[in-house]
Amino acid sequence: MRKNPKVSVVMSVYNGAEFLRESVESILSQTYTNFEFVIVNDGSTDQTSKILSEYEDRRILCIDNGKNLGLAKSLNIGIRHANGKYIIRMDSDDVALKERIDVLVDFMEKNPTIDFAGSQAFYLEKYNKTKNVFKVPLTSNKIKSKVLTNPPFIHPSVIIRKESIRSIENLYDPRFLNAQDYDLWERLIFENRLKPANIKLPLLYYRVHELSISNSVNSKQRYFATKVRRRILKRFGISGNINLEVYNKFVYGGDLQRYSCMRLAHVLGQMYNVNRTKFLIPVWSIKHVPFYKYGIWGIKLFYVSGNNRLFSVFKQLTFILKSLLSFRCQ
Template sequence: MTKISVIMPVFNEERYIRKAIESVLSQSLTDFELIIVNDGSTDSTLDIINSFNDDRIILINQQNQGPGASRNNALKIAGGDYVMFLDGDDFYLRDTLKTAYGEISSKDCDISIFQIIKYDGDGYSENSWFNLDNFPEEFETRVFNPHDCRDFLFDISVSAAQKIFRRDFLENINAKFPEGIYFEDMPFFFYTFLKAKRVSIIKRHLYVRRKHEGSITESVDSKFLDTVPAGQILMDIFIENGWYDIYLFDLLAFKINGPRYALMGIEEKYKESLYLLIKKDYESIKLSSYYNDYLENLGPVKRKFFKDILKSDDYQEFKTLNQTNSSPAK
């Protein structure tokens, strides 16, 4: 059986995909399959993919379905013992597969997490989140249970590309990415991570994330409307799996903060639309049995945001309320 299935969903990545593919094909570990999902690209992405002649490449050519569906479609045919994800504008270092495979296989883990380094075209940069600095030093040399991370669970990077997964583990828990939305990594991470029994971390940079204007994390545009449905899916996962009461305080803060930060940073033309999505979500919460949990467990800034959304009828009214009655950040 193949050791690793590398899954690469791509949409209009003609500027970067050649480097991404080459970074996989040149790996020091050679026993892999590269499943590329061309998600309805309209530029020269498909031509670039077809220019490679390597029988380890498996191509899925589909109409545009989004990143979640693309990854799910690849998972259906993945034949490797382990699964990794690579975005079409990023790339691996030469020993990425060898190092990740050696870690997860030797320690018999369900998931191993490694470091990411950013590249802007001129040089490399690090940050604490992608460097896994939130993990105490003792975690670096041992296998641990995800619930050992209770105190910092919501400070762990959710990126699927930062991890290697045991494939039969993903199959056994029926792991799937949410489809039809962006930020699909987030619910997928929390579900798979908290379902895992054995996890390890690798304090080495194995993945290079390219920083550019078109990347989802660099521009707060209409994609950030999906912070609302992604948060709703997350809540359902925690409730359905009996994790809600365990993580209630940090979970509710995390749920509020995603759309809250998005509303502050999103382009002006999308603010009303995002406000309305948040308001609809909060109105459904107000009618649910969880409403008092929000009022009793949110810090003052997040509680005020929550209540001001409910009080207001449109974004401008909310903006006035939220500005004139500001509270200290907590």
């Protein structure tokens, strides 16, 4: 184990033998060298233990849970063993670009007011590296707006200033079996009031494979993401399953009838009004309620509902134009 590392890279792995070696070696071959690599083996039953035992690099600390505890608990264990000033996340099936740690540390050193940051990433389609970029918002204001609907970070791309989370006993909530990262970003931003950012450069190959896009995984992901959105609405004084259902349809692009559009306008209007006193989102930025699909009648709804107050004059004009084009196509 390296003494006095500036960076702690934390990884949890469960039955990840297929991609583990490539992932580990992408960290060990970084241009930045002052780091420790904390790897938590979460009760794997495949060749994961054998692969990890082959590494004799003194920067690696392997922790064996003995049984499967889940991602959240395993990451909390890894973070408790982290000694660095910065904690960098890494997944066992992704591949880091060789300058990744260098760029992240340099960014945090030059921006001492930033508490945690991520980066863009290239898509890695199972075995094929692509130049297609998974883009996330860059500025703190845009990130805070994005978290109202979806995670604003690529989880394994993130670096966290350890001092900023020192008072948080368990960073990840073990009750979240999926969407652990969305839950975390929402709490860090709204409860702990930490300042986020994203770097413009892609620093990671983010792997997408069959399991990550399966219907069962998506269903679980949506269930736990909905729990986060329920908490978000509660922060704005909004409760009720109907309001949550309409808001979720809005997030996922589901079909909204006229009544649902009016209810959604009420929800967003209340969020906007509460935000004017609580300042949860410094710069309000959220997409239109889809009134435009009702053409001229939708324009009336847009103003009667008060939804127009949420947008600049330019965006209101854009909405009117879209509504008129929609009416013309009907």
